[in-house]
Amino acid sequence: MTEPSPGSTSDYTLGQIGEFGLINRVARTVRQGHAVLIGPGDDAALVSTPDGRVVASTDLLVEGRHFRRDWSTGYQVGRKAAAQNLADIAAMGGVGSALLVGLAAPADLPLSWAKDLSAGLADEAALVGASVAGGDTVGSEILLIAVTALGDLQGRAPVTRAGAHPGDIVAYAGELGWSACGLELLLRDMDGPKPALARHRSPEPPYEQGPAAARAGATAMLDISDGLLADLGHIAEESSVAIDLDPAAFPIEDQLRETARKCGVEVLDWVLTGGEDHALAACFPPDVELPPGWHVVGRVSERAEAPDTPLVTVSGHPWGATPGWDHFGRS
Template structure:
């Protein structure tokens, strides 16, 4: 019988999760004390947090522990990148039932570490406790490198709206999985493990981005936050539907444009740039900013959908 976290014990689990953690130079004191110490090179730290709950954000019958861990890290690291910062550290709170196999908890933890390392950061500490379902509470830190943060409030009339990363793939994957299928693999994998363009955030900041956001809840919903914070209208072009996504939409009876515009969990980055800016590599123009009461339009019109993005309490 596989060992459980109850048999392994709290401190045995902590040792399994932190025993061989590698740390970047920004970690001055890692796991093992009452708190970690992380360098703040320009005396400021970006901080963000997310909570992922089993049955809401992930399912063990859909994803492996490793996929869950990578996803948990990615959703936080993407928020750091969206401020124009470089990720430096993660703090992890893990809740799990006593019956959870130790291998499941360790798999999640090792994958969190791997995703953090891919972004140039490290897991520097956290906590473990028991509960009725698996919950991951992640706090991410980032370094702005001496630059001002790129907030949601900086978009100005005349700016270009641009995107780095993919849209709609995770939503298509959720639709596929929820109907009991496991293909097309590209969409299913996008739902299981997002691939945020971490380096694109600081890249956009250096290029003069005026506003930026992580597309976690859907393009229309998240750009709606930018429009509201900036007091502008954002007018998007109608995005092209990839042929494979069109096929899946037809098979499931779903307009794939809905996935592209309202589907969340891809964790692309959307930003606004002054007109005439040469967009950094990997960024593509998708719309424009103009004066008016805050709104997000598609080809000059409101998009007709039951909901413009994910809302946890709707």
């Protein structure tokens, strides 16, 4: 899966080729995964559901808020758009089967950018055996990408946010802090570790770890999109428990520590509140043998009766920074 080179297609714009030209040149050229029985071209797609149930998730990406074209290529945005949705499917213990994509775009958007976006979506979906099964396009003054992911539980019960119990351990799989580091470098126009910039532009969720955690007996699980503290707060709220994290338990790479030092940032701020790495966090019974790749970083306990007690703490205390991203303002 190699990113397309700039200028690999003609410099037509969407306004020049029109909606149906875009569909013919982009949507209908995407190879379909095994779950898609009818892909783009009809009024609706037909997707098989071997389990008899469908896991579904949707996300929006708005230019200027979730990505910038001067920072990321169309291909990278496509990878990111697919990844954040497919990670949600994995967080339920499922496997992605198909994507539906809505594109609102200005008429002067180059066709080459749209084709690169489609290639990124397709390549990321292919990592789990999924594909782009259909979608819609519309002219717009702003560039917006809406992705709906469909997935299959393969006969397993869904792992929700509401099943954690006091005594459970808290663990995560994947990477933490790298996307936040990459964003900081881009905002400061600084050089830094290539993994940081790469993960901010195109995260690499540990898709296989969702079903693995479900098979191992995870009691609660979610995708870390808004920051570990903020997202674990959802588990604590839905499960009526409290969670405490051990800051010494996080395996932090030297490159990340050194870059945080140069930026004057506490590296744990990136790890605990950064978000957009799309790692998975889960709770497990204490006697469970965790699948390889999971790191134990905390414990679940009874929720305190006092209403103002934090649901998620670090070494028994509230974390001083904001817990993560809130789409309508930091919280």
